[in-house]
Amino acid sequence: MSILTDIWAVLRGDSEADRTVPPTGFTARLTVFSAGAMAFLAVFALALSLATGRLADRWASELARSATVRISAPAGQVEAQVKAAVRVLETTPGVAVVRVLDEAEQRALLEPWFGPDLPLDSLPIPQMIEVIEESSGYDSEGLRLRLQAEAPGAVLDDHTRWRKPLVRAAGRLRTLGLVSILLIAGATAAMITLAANAALAANAQVIRVLRLVGAGDVYIARAFVRRFTIRAALGAGAGTLLAMLAVLLLPRASEAGGFLTGLGFQGWHWLWPLCIPVLAGFVAFWATRLAAFRSLKELM
Amino acid sequence: MIELTDVSYSYGGRELLSGLNLELKPGSFHFLTGPSGAGKTTFLKLCYADLLASSGRITMFGQDAREMQRDDIARLRRRIGVVHQDCQFLDHLSVAENVALPLTVSGRDVQAETSNLVDLLSWVGMTDQTESRPPELSGGERQRVALARAVIMDPEVIIADEPTGNIDWEMSLRLLTLLVELNKMGKSVVIATHDLNLIRAAKAQVAARVLRISNRQIQLAGADL
Numbered sequence: 001m002s003i004l005t006d007i008w009a010v011l012r013g014d015s016e017a018d019r020t021v022p023p024t025g026f027t028a029r030l031t032v033f034s035a036g037a038m039a040f041l042a043v044f045a046l047a048l049s050l051a052t053g054r055l056a057d058r059w060a061s062e063l064a065r066s067a068t069v070r071i072s073a074p075a076g077q078v079e080a081q082v083k084a085a086v087r088v089l090e091t092t093p094g095v096a097v098v099r100v101l102d103e104a105e106q107r108a109l110l111e112p113w114f115g116p117d118l119p120l121d122s123l124p125i126p127q128m129i130e131v132i133e134e135s136s137g138y139d140s141e142g143l144r145l146r147l148q149a150e151a152p153g154a155v156l157d158d159h160t161r162w163r164k165p166l167v168r169a170a171g172r173l174r175t176l177g178l179v180s181i182l183l184i185a186g187a188t189a190a191m192i193t194l195a196a197n198a199a200l201a202a203n204a205q206v207i208r209v210l211r212l213v214g215a216g217d218v219y220i221a222r223a224f225v226r227r228f229t230i231r232a233a234l235g236a237g238a239g240t241l242l243a244m245l246a247v248l249l250l251p252r253a254s255e256a257g258g259f260l261t262g263l264g265f266q267g268w269h270w271l272w273p274l275c276i277p278v279l280a281g282f283v284a285f286w287a288t289r290l291a292a293f294r295s296l297k298e299l300m
Numbered sequence: 301m302i303e304l305t306d307v308s309y310s311y312g313g314r315e316l317l318s319g320l321n322l323e324l325k326p327g328s329f330h331f332l333t334g335p336s337g338a339g340k341t342t343f344l345k346l347c348y349a350d351l352l353a354s355s356g357r358i359t360m361f362g363q364d365a366r367e368m369q370r371d372d373i374a375r376l377r378r379r380i381g382v383v384h385q386d387c388q389f390l391d392h393l394s395v396a397e398n399v400a401l402p403l404t405v406s407g408r409d410v411q412a413e414t415s416n417l418v419d420l421l422s423w424v425g426m427t428d429q430t431e432s433r434p435p436e437l438s439g440g441e442r443q444r445v446a447l448a449r450a451v452i453m454d455p456e457v458i459i460a461d462e463p464t465g466n467i468d469w470e471m472s473l474r475l476l477t478l479l480v481e482l483n484k485m486g487k488s489v490v491i492a493t494h495d496l497n498l499i500r501a502a503k504a505q506v507a508a509r510v511l512r513i514s515n516r517q518i519q520l521a522g523a524d525l
Binding site for chain 2: 215218
């Protein structure tokens with residue numbers, strides 16, 4: 001109940017009480033700057049976390065539903081083995097789409113590595129077949145055995161080998177982003193605690209006078225808590241707005257740019273950074289409150 | 301009101317006060333005298349719970365000082381007005397704001413108490429300097445403002461620690477008159493001083509008991525005062 005009263009007192013303000021503690025320029029500037037800088041970093045950590053989250057989800061969903069069959073056979077047997085493989089695939093339960101990639105598509109796949117003038121005809125390039133599975137999936141081990149029997153040059157690649165580490169890596173990046181936000185909140189709390197302690201020490205005589213005239217710990221602490229909470233929230237607000245502007249100016253997501261150009265907020269995710277100033281105010285409230293009560297107890 | 305029973309106080313392993321017994325009754329007037337460093341300020345601090353006794357028992361308005369919570373002590377300070385030699389003001393606030401400080405910290409509406417505040421500043425002769433800052437005041441003015449602050453909550457006890465230490469004799473007598481007036485209004489007054497002339501001047505106006513702290517103990521002073 002006392003906490004709720006304190007939160008309400010911070011929001012409501014009390015001009016008489018605010019005047020009892022003189023403003024301290026150094027700790028005020030330190031708190032505003034620290035909160036602003038930390039909020040700026042927190043917005044980027046949040047953007048990283050959300051972007052990697054999107055990436056992990058996309059990789060997981062897109063790759064999980066597709067597979068490739070590669071036909072590597074002597075030149076005269078390729079066409080027959082492709083036909084056999086397509087026949088096997090089309091009769092496999094759980095396979096939705098089977099599509100043989102044409103020469104232009106295969107060239108496009110190889111172009112990033114070998115350039116646009118690739119003489120595809122003169123190279124022993126395997127023929128690729130794209131397989132899209134149904135939501136129920138298919139029996140990959142059974143399919144491999146059937147392909148081996150009907151088309152010995154066919155190799156089924158369901159992307160599992162390289163899909164899992166990628167999704168895991170993206171998931172870890174997302175976790176890292178969230179951990180960064182927690183660390184930033186912790187560092188903000190530590191900096192505000194130091195600034196609050198400095199302000200309390202600088203105002204030891206003021207506290208002594210307030211005690212002498214009958215001020216309780218709650219009253220004295222509240223004067224400091226309100227000041228630091230407002231400073232932290234304002235500083236974090238400014239830092240958040242600057243960071244959101246910086247994120248807005250990042251290049252738009254594109255296929256060519258890959259992951260780096262997708263590092264931003266999309267849709268309603270733009271609302272997430274607005275929580276940061278509120279969080280900073282909350283962290284400042286608790287950090288200052290704890291520091292104030294501890295200091296006041298030590299002062300007797 | 302305030303009763304000390306076999307109270308001792310030690311600091312850093314050294315006993316500063318020992319075996320103190322005293323009862324401050326409503327409407328009493330006490331002077332506390334003794335050489336510098338005898339423990340007058342320490343004794344006064346024990347009386348308004350700024351220090352806790354090492355042994356013995358101090359009761360304040362029926363409550364044992366040892367059992368008081370921090371909030372109880374804050375409430376107690378509103379019933380005991382304290383005037384320090386160095387006044388202890390908030391220099392960034394005006395005279396009026398400093399006098400109203402006990403009202404502010406106790407959550408009372410200062411605006412509603414304006415007439416009380418004006419009367420009090422008039423009583424101590426500070427009406428013309430309500431917006432001045434404490435560093436702009438003379439020693440005597442500062443003491444009168446401190447007295448106004450000490451009584452604004454209408455306390456039952458007034459404790460003054462060397463209130464005339466930094467002011468001239470004329471101003472000392474003016475301050476004494478104010479304290480005697482408060483005593484005649486039924487408030488208990490305790491003044492620590494080493495100014496024997498002030499004690500003699502007070503005894504001409506009020507029935508004051510004079511206590512002397514000597515050799516860590518408190519005793520009634522002789523008739524020579």
